[in-house]
Amino acid sequence: MPARYHSLPSLTAIASFEAAARCASFKKAADDLNVTPAAISHQVKSLEAELGFQVFNRYHRGVELNEAGAFLYVAIQRGFGEISSAIDQLQLRADDDAVTIEATTAVSAFFLTPRLTRFWAHRGHIPVSQNVTDLPGTSPTSDLCIFYGEDAPNSGDCRLLFRDRISILASPEFAARFSAQNLTDLTKMPLIHLTASDARWTGWQSFLEMLGVTIDLGPSHYVNNYAIALQAAQDGVGAVLGWETLTRGLISSGSLVKLFPDSIEAPHGFYITARKNAPARAIELRDWLLAAD
Template identity: 50%
Template sequence: MPNRPYDLPPVSALLSFEAAARHESFKTAAQELNVTPAAVSHQVKALENDLRQTLFHRHHRGVELTPTGAYLLVSLQRGLEGISDAISQLRSQASRAMITIQATTAVSALWLTPKLAQFWRAHGHVSVAQNVSDTTGPARHCDLSIHYGEISRESGDCRILFQDRIMALGSRQFAQKHPVHHVSDFARTPLIHLDAEDTGWTDWATWCAALGYNGPLASGFRVNNYVIALQAAQDDMGAVLGWGGLVGQLLETGVLVKLTKDEIASPLDFYIKVHPQASPRALFLCDWLLNAAQTGEIPAFGVHPAPKKTSDLGKLKPDD
């Protein structure tokens, strides 16, 4: 049997002793270690035999450390604290190596997650954590965040993903049942209204007004989540406004169709923000996403690619 590099008793015996000494109880130590009190007693006895020293005074109501046991406990705890510090540092390094990107439910489900799946197939060694949040306000504790809004009002490093188009969509069955020949036809067409405050989503009244119609609109289904609005449209519940960059796959597969050729430019942009703590790996992912949005690696119906920014894919490597 090869010699061990350290002249130590079995680690299981040391850990059992440390727990029993800290609690001054074999029973409590056993609960912490998820073993039986007899198992703890056996490990401690084996350690005492190895050291040829008594570590505990056994009493009817519990145990008490001997001076030798107290000395060993202090030494063990010092060593374990050093190991714990090293493990914490390693875990912290691993956490910093992971890229965290934040997006809303709609952007995550309809655009970002398919993109990240493609990124992972090409760069599986790069860890990415996605934080999905629909709360308003600045993104926190992330390297990158995707927003829909006025990029000119942002501070810091922000880059446009795509400049979008907004169109009226419905299921094939809905389109056949409710033909639309003019924007004014939406006065009698069931509509899915998105009630999402402080998100900047264009509503039906604004969309129709941009196309020259300011009359009444039909009522219909109301929802505060865009993904649910799209699902309701797939279920023939009404017409829904679609942002081309988000609904590209639904259009490509025919799940939803355009109800009219009319469309408007999105008044706001989808953009990605690079936060100050972003690592070179996060910058690499940012450039990859920008390139994916601009080249259409995943079909994106109706998207107008944004001009490229100063970032250069060739200068950033995922291993940095």
């Protein structure tokens, strides 16, 4: 029998863990998967035995993810999201009129999806499939791709979608708790760092250097996904660097606030590229996004 892909644990155990983590309950996970709570418990214990560490803290009234479990849960969610996105694309491919557009998790969640809602209000006859991925490079099967950088891909029609500014954001409760007066106060507060594989993303040190500030940074929390970084900031974990166009909705709703008036222009721009021979409906969507505010 061939070895399992990348020596992954049982997919049944992974699915059981994902449901238990998402529901924060073995019983609710069992209802979700139409199995018994004992089956969920067995699969989670089997997963922990294979991994060599626990993923839940167990209490009399229930369970909660520990640090290792939370890290694994985010990775599994991303993996399931990629699988779901691929299936959606394959199903939509049956319709030759479907437009596929590729973007990162953060760009999709905070920029593209809200605009697609408005696009469909006027052009609901154009089906759109989002290919959400944080992996570098573009898929040759995507009609459109939104990316952050300066260098256009080797092929296709590339246009500047928007340039952005970067500022420091946090939850209102976090801002009230620390009452920061100037940038030197960053030494006293926890900061959320994005460990992105793309070196073009601006980190805290680069941000402060561009403002001419040299300080030792405060306690650090690290995540490898910008959407997770923003969620952590909303939960009061720490301050985060916010790309203002991407975070406009979070600021407007009051979920995040600016800690300081200081900001910098992002070193790179967000571009949208259309592959060669992209269908007319893809160009129609691209042009609409270029004109939308």
